[in-house]
Amino acid sequence: MPSFKQNMKKVLITGGAGFLGSKLATKLVFDGFNVTVVDKQLYSNNSLDHLIPFSNFNFVFGDVRNKNLMRKLIKNKDFIIPLAALVGAPLCEKNKKLATQTNLEAISYIVKNVKKSTKIIIPSTESGYGKTDKNVVCDENTPVNPISHYGKTKLESEKLVLNRGNSVVLRLGTVFGISYRFRQDLLVNNLVTRALKDNKLDIFEGHYRRNFISIEDVTNTFAYIIKNFHKFKNEIFNVGLGDGNVTKIQLAKLIKKEIKNLKIIDNKSKKDPDQRDYSVSSKKLEKRGYKPKVKLSEGIKHLIKYLNKKNYSNNYNY
Ligand SMILES: NC(=O)c1ccc[n+]([C@@H]2O[C@H](COP(=O)([O-])OP(=O)(O)OC[C@H]3O[C@@H](n4cnc5c(N)ncnc54)[C@H](O)[C@@H]3O)[C@@H](O)[C@H]2O)c1
Secondary structure (H helix, E strand, C coil): CCCCCCCCEEEEEECCCCHHHHHHHHHHCCCCCCCEECCCCCCCCCHHHHHCCCEEEEECCCCCCHHHHHHHHHHCEEEECCCCCCCHHHCCHHHHHHHHHHHHHHHHHHHHHCCCCCCCEEEHHHHCECCCCCCCCCCCCCHHHHCCCCHHHHHHHHHHHHHHHCCCEEEEEEECCCCCCCCCCCCCHHHHHHHHCCEEEEEECCCCCCEEEEHHHHHHHHHHHHHHHHHHCCEEEEEEECCCEEHHHHHHHHHHHHCCCCEEEECCCCCCCCCCCCCCCHHHHCCHHHHHCCCHHHHHHHHHHHHHHHHHHHCCCC
């Protein structure tokens, strides 16, 4: 059985079988934390299989809306990282009630019932900045203006944890990269997947700006904050790439650098249902000691390598 020097701090990750959670759980188990994941495995029942042999990893199949279960799980934890959510505007719009129960009410239950000494680090979203003027670079003091039910639930959950104290809020940019549960709906992952499949990208409202961050940097930011909690306590931090504020057309052009025959169509006749358009600064996080490492161009190369590898096996006949 793999053995690591255990530091015995107990961490509960809700939604830990998902895109971010499966990477984060892996990092924390390897770093020697005692990690419990609770998840109802909506998308993957094998994203944590590689952690089964580790004695410092526990998996609980369950729903964060189940109060009896959560009462037991939140007891005696040093850290709680609530990731369980319905994620993204389209999914939350279709399932408003479930989104409110999962993204907000389940957090409210944790906040009201967990002991004060337990530290909470919760991801939120830069979606809250909504749509801003071209000359505005959003920092953590910029007024928020969520334009989706998803954004609203995440912003409300921020308030709940900040009001209790002993917590940190991370407003994540759009994450890109590879995980044990791959998300194809995220903008960079999605465009690279489509570029490889169709050799063509039809981009709507290509001038809209977004801010990106690799899954490696998100995972490392959580781990960094766990280890240096006193420097971050009771504050909000944007987590994005300094050079990641790019328009959708610029992103498509970065992908074309790697896929030479890619045709980009700057489609001016269609509206994107996703009306987010903002530029975000993560200087506050950098000043406290965490500087993201994986550039967008590098992330695109990794995704191409990953998706090509998958395609080889899908197309192999014998
Ligand atoms: N990926 C991003 O770009 C991004 C950006 C900003 C914030 N976030 C936040 O990070 C968190 C994780 O996002 P992700 O990208 O890993 O999404 P994901 O959909 O891959 O993971 C969510 C996980 O939560 C689980 N889950 C959902 N409802 C549950 C319930 N009622 N009980 C138990 N488990 C439940 C799902 O099974 C899934 O494994 C979310 O809170 C999301 O809002 C993500």
